[in-house]
Amino acid sequence: MSDTHQDPEEPREESALPAARREGGDVIGVRRGMFGAQDTGDTSGYGGLVRTVSLPGPASRPYGGPTSREGYGVFDEIADELEGALDEQGLLPANAIDRTVVDRGELTFHIEREHLLRVARTLRDDPALRFELCTGVSAVHYPEDKGRELHAVYHLRSITHNRLIRLEVSAPDADPHIPSLVPVYPTNDWHEREAYDFFGLIFDGHPALTRLMMPDDWQGHPQRKDYPLGGIAVEYKGAQIPAPDQRRSYS
Amino acid sequence: MSTSHPRQEAGHATAAEEDAVGYSAGRETTEGTVYTVTGGDWDEIAEAAAKSDDERIIVNMGPQHPSTHGVLRLILEIDGETVTEARCGIGYLHTGIEKNLEYRTWTQGTTFVTRMDYLTPFYNEAAYCLGVEKLLGIEDQVPDRASVIRVLLMELNRLSSHLVAIATGGMELGATTIMIYGFRDREVVLDLFELITGLRMNHAFIRPGGLAQDLPAGALDQVREGVKTLRKNIDEYDKLATGNPLFQGRMKGIGYLDLAGCMSLGITGPVLRSTGLPHDLRKTDPYCGYETYDFEVPTADTCDSYGRFLIRLAEMRESLKIVEQCLDRLREPGEVMVSDKKIAWPAQLALGPDGLGNSLDHIKKIMGTSMESLIHHFKLVTEGFRVPPGQAYAAVESPKGELGAHVVSDGTTRPYRVHFRDPSFTNLQAVAAMCEGGQVADVIVAVASIDPVMGGVDR
Secondary structure, three states: OOOOOOOOOOOHHHHHOOOOOOOOOOEEEEEEOOOOEOOOOOOOOOOOOEEEEEOOOOOOOOOOOOOOOOOOOHHHHHHHHHHHHHHHOOOOHHHHEEEEEEEOOEEEEEEOHHHHHHHHHHHHHOOOOOOOEEEEEEEEEOOOOOOOOEEEEEEEEEOOOOEEEEEEEEEOOOOOEEEOOOOOOOOHHHHHHHHHHHHOOEEEOOOOOOOOOOOOOOOOOOOOOOOOOOOOOEEEOOEEEOOHHHOOOEO | OEEEEOOOOOOOOOHHHHHHHHHHOOEEEOOEEEEEOOOOOHHHHHHHHHHOOOOEEEEEEOOOOOOOOOOOEEEEEEEOOEEEEEEEEOOOOOOOHHHHHOOOOOOOHHHHHOOOOOOOHHHHHHHHHHHHHHHHOOHHHOOHHHHHHHHHHHHHHHHHHHHHHHHHHHHHHOOHHHHHHHHHHHHHHHHHHHHHHOOOOOOOOEEOOEEOOOOOOOHHHHHHHHHHHHHHHHHHHHHHHHOOHHHHHHHOOOOOOOHHHHHHHOOOOHHHHOOOOOOOHHHHOOOOOHHHOOOOOOOOOOOOHHHHHHHHHHHHHHHHHHHHHHHHHOOOOOOOEOOOOOOOOOOOEEEEOOEEEEOHHHHHHHHHHOHHHHHHHHHHHHHOOOOOOEEEEEEEEEOOEEEEEEEEEOOOOOOOEEEEEOHHHHHHHHHHHHHOOOEHHHHHHHHHHHOOOHHHHHO
């Protein structure tokens, strides 16, 4: 299988630290054993194998571009403009931008949540950036990413310059607050309500943060990882097939 | 459908009034009198409303109303015939597809996503598969033939989607001829889908790494025939509707939304192009080799429903052009799945005595001659393939606008999170901006010009 092996150099104590800037990417899980199945005994002798899984970590300059991976490219241009524009406003870029990740030809800025609104407004209004179109917010729940469990991911498209970037903001489960982007991108109205409905992310400053899909009196937030699927077993030709969340899974 | 009079005193309706309104007699609630109307008795309701001194009525149109494109609930505050406030109620078709994907393998995901926006199944599959391929890093390995067939299917799908948009939009205006024509022509496209994939809807034909299987024998000729028929038939919409003064009277200036409104509300697709901005991901951010096809991006500068109708007609002609270019490229045979045996689905489909299933040749091989192939098949089909951790965003230009898939993997055989940015969902937010201040009857036209599909809105 095309499995990726964790860098053995990765210090594992990292996950014990409070949510701070890390050398690698976010650790989102730990895998044990050889074959990924959890429900049967592993007789291969590799049952004690432990690997951490982390998302791609911060990139170093030059960032390159979507097509050219090497050397100075469009991504450097965007990062320079953004950092310059934030600097002009008296905001130290390193305080607002937690880290910059370049992975699979995509540029991601991890933004500190308290500066999200300012960064988004800069990205929209600065003539050299001009990201006019926000394609909404997609929330992701990483229960293993301690202190940064909930991530909100925004994809911004610049029609003027024909570019696409991603903003990522995180919040801990204990304090699931992220500033609303509705004042900057009104399109996020329903998107943020959807993310609130399914993940319990509270977007401060949203004009009417209510449930969108689920009934108003619904308990819980269904797309969080700690919310069970609630599948039911299926009987087919006399045999019981367990519910999808009860079937054998591989990690 | 129910209407209510806000601010009306409880117990206001007298016995005489109750007689006048007959079986639709109002019910007193804390929010005012609530009438439940099931059709045919509007006169009585109007009469009862006229007697009250308050002209302001809140109408819940839908979620079961025939002209709201499925289970969309429009909450309209009406002052006489004028809509003073319009809001949408959605979620009636929420099926938890995004959550369900997290409990299936990456390949099984296509079976779910094809059911989201059920009028554009191939776009859902393509966006999802492009995202998975980006995560796997195999975009360059997808065979050309697979990409060309994807484009072919997507463009045929654009035709069928636009035909439904025009057909149902016409029907909601009372133009039933357009409806009959639209569904007649959609049938031509669905027959081609059935020929190629075996199904008219919910195909799950585009898979991560390529396609479920190659085109069947004779498909190219049939598609060519279909294109000929469609080319002839599309002119009929022009004759029937484009110059029709009644049609223009209902459509022109209705559902107005300008470029600034579109940008701030995130509107894409024909609605955005009706403001004159030729934004089309097939041109600006090409995928599946769209940069190598010759086609135009039609625009209008009217910002209204009529412009969107014209754009849809023009886009259908452009799609036919692309389909013809695809047919020319498909003459040469080739692979339709990546060569990496750790990702490619091992079996091909074949028609057996009990319907479509795994090809008998493949079963004969794995059961009779190769234990290793059997294990390989079993592992790949039950366990699936692993996708390296990370996230990717892939967007395609669906007939309704930008359809984006945000795909996250944690390195296992199942998606960690898949989020779809469905254009219908985003575009439906424009209802308030388009409808407020207009007439009730124009709400229908404006909503039809957005062309929302609730399967995609609610997912």
